[in-house]
Amino acid sequence: MTFVLDGAHLTCEQVDRAAHGSGIALGSTARAQAAWRMAGLLNGPVYGRTTGVGANKDVETEDTGLDLLRSHAGGAGPTIEAFRARATLVVRLNQLLAGGSGVDPALLPVLTAAVNLGLTPPIRTYGAIGTGDLTALATTALCLLGELPWTRPSDTVRIEAPAGDTRNPPTEAETRTGTGTEAGTGDTRSWERAEGGPPGTRPGDPVPRFALASVDALPFISSGAATLADAALACHRLGVLLSAATAVAARSFRAIDASLEPLSPVVQRGAEQTEVAAGLRALVGSTSPRRVQDPYGYRAFPQVHGAVLDALGRAERTITEEMNAAPENPLIAGGRAWHNGNFHSARVALALDALRAALVQTATLSAARLATLNDPAHTGLLPFLAERPGLSGVMILEYVAHSALAELRHLAAPVTLGGAVLSLGTEDHASFTPQAARSALAAAEPLEIVLACELVASVRALRQRGLPCDLPLDPAMRDRPLDADLDAARGLLPGLAP
Incomplete structure (x- = not known):
């Protein structure tokens, strides 16, 4: 049974349901949109947006966010189970809906589509110490960018489309051109039609993609x-x-x-x-x-x-x-x-x-x-x-x-x-x-x-x-x-x- 994410009421039981195949739907994106607009008006040094990170916090940078994602996606060990990776997407999506990250809200329906298609990022077991799951979320970001393949669930898992979902599914033309629009928001989704393409996809399947901007990189991965x-x-x-x-x-x-x-x-x-x-x-x-x-x-x-x-x-x-x-x-x-x-x-x-x-x-x-x-x-x-x-x-x-x-x-x-x-x-x-x-x-x-x-x-x-x-x-x-x-x-x- 589908439930709505609103950034305020996610429960442990819902995370478990979503991890094992329940569909999700987006609630209001107003708080995420407000933070994004506010972020675009900021002046002065902003950690991870206009500076490096960690010990590079005082180094002024420009457009290095995608390099940050590539350098931080280096986890180790076996990939975690699909149900855990799926739960990760749901939790991060809910946090982004809470507002405060400044990430482009057009990302949210794309991430929702990945969950509802049963696609998960290949997250490695080792890489986090309790100050943010940087390797897991950087890996997720590279899947959104198309630089890493999504992992597909087994054929025995059936992912149902959310009941009452008001989003318009991408048309054949939209999936060929790589665009689609969520009903009523003006947000733009990116889709790629897999034609024997990246590993983890099958011909004819829409694959959610999103061109994260450099300034979205740290805000997306700054989470546990x-x-x-x-x-x-x-x-x-x-x-x-x-x-x-x-x-x-x-x-x-x-x-x-x-x-x-x-x-x-x-x-x-x-x-x-x-x-x-x-x-x-x-x-x-x-x-x-x-x-x-x-x-x-x-x-x-x-x-x-x-x-x-x-x-x-x-x-x-x-x-x-x-x-x-x-x-x-x-x-x-x-x-x-x-x-x-x-x-x-x-x-x-x-x-x-x-x-x-x-x-x-x-x-x-x-x-x-x-x-x-x-x-x-x-x-x-x-x-x-x-x-x-x-x-x-x-x-x-x-x-x-x-x-x-x-x-x-x-x-x-x-x-x-x-x-x-x-x-x-x-x-x-x-x-x-x-x-x-x-x-x-x-x-x-x-x-x-x-x-x-x-x-x-x-x-x-x-x-x-x-x-x-x-x-x-x-x-x-x-x-x-x-x-x-x-x-x-x-x-x-x-x-x-x-």
């Missing part, structure tokens, strides 16, 4: 859009998994008849903890407790899981604010250019460091509950939920869970303890937010695996106890490879999120 895209994707996916975690824990509560006393409203404090306890209480329903107190995996669930949801909420709010702001340097506003450091993403890095650390805490409790599910002292069943004495049952799930948990711990290493001094000492700090965002996105897989291990074991325990369980997991109790069970459980997790 790729980092924010990864962070937004991570927050959305982790949010789904953390919601599912409560449903998984509820099955473990029922499987061992854990006490619901720790979930009582009387003992809760803090909004997130209270909400977690209430949600879990509703999912569990009732149990017949066998112990005065259960292990921490049960008794401390509201405290630990409430903390991770609090960290997720803080990260999501921070990222949402940044995606709907103008991180430009210089910022074109109030009739002048304001030189600043708003491209620096320290607050995002700190929020993501806290989130990844909190994920380890909640995953550790899941692994602890898995241990109790294997223990006859808690289930009253055979060790490892085996079919008969002496068999291994689901013993291997503990190994798998702790393997994934070790990866989560590795990914939780804080990036904000690092530092860098670059460009002859002119740029003397770095947040390493791209690394924080990449690690947060990577953390979703091991978290999912830990939860899947607990889910497989809890469902097996419920079935052995003759308790209701309607999940479509293999009911066989014999010793057998459990990889298919884990794959199925991972696929079920999103559906368990309320």
Whole structure:
């Protein structure tokens, strides 16, 4: 389903939707047009427009912007996945709509067309340190210029035209001559008809191009859009998994008849903890407790899981604010250019460091509950939920869970303890937010695996106890490879999120 970008209301969930094929449409470009007109009236030195960049900030230049793009497109490592590159385009487009960059607003419909055609720039993995995604966006700019090829999605991905889109698609004549006009704005799009042309295109396809002016170069790349895209994707996916975690824990509560006393409203404090306890209480329903107190995996669930949801909420709010702001340097506003450091993403890095650390805490409790599910002292069943004495049952799930948990711990290493001094000492700090965002996105897989291990074991325990369980997991109790069970459980997790 198509949604409108307006520079003010983009959410992490929308970034995820767009990354996986949803169409986008442009809202008002008024703020972008106002900044562009203002930029054209500026006098005096303006960083990146009339000067060099970095240590060359005091060197007067003229028409060197395209050289800046070519020199800054040198990333390294493998190209990132198409869905991440697509999310990058969406975030940068939304920021440009917020105004303040001074970029020619005629670029905006061209960038929108690239997203809706499913074309993405070949962004390399390494090149940013938290002071702007210069290599990623310079690469994007060279695609717009036609100096690098766009990357096409696989033929299995279907990109639909935005519903209700009022733009006039380019006619055959327009695509031959390379022009087209967006309805109602007077903005000009550039199109190239691929006739067996650049790699990544097929004959007959319109390829969006835009002749960026020299003065548009730095304003276009002065953003952490790729980092924010990864962070937004991570927050959305982790949010789904953390919601599912409560449903998984509820099955473990029922499987061992854990006490619901720790979930009582009387003992809760803090909004997130209270909400977690209430949600879990509703999912569990009732149990017949066998112990005065259960292990921490049960008794401390509201405290630990409430903390991770609090960290997720803080990260999501921070990222949402940044995606709907103008991180430009210089910022074109109030009739002048304001030189600043708003491209620096320290607050995002700190929020993501806290989130990844909190994920380890909640995953550790899941692994602890898995241990109790294997223990006859808690289930009253055979060790490892085996079919008969002496068999291994689901013993291997503990190994798998702790393997994934070790990866989560590795990914939780804080990036904000690092530092860098670059460009002859002119740029003397770095947040390493791209690394924080990449690690947060990577953390979703091991978290999912830990939860899947607990889910497989809890469902097996419920079935052995003759308790209701309607999940479509293999009911066989014999010793057998459990990889298919884990794959199925991972696929079920999103559906368990309320």
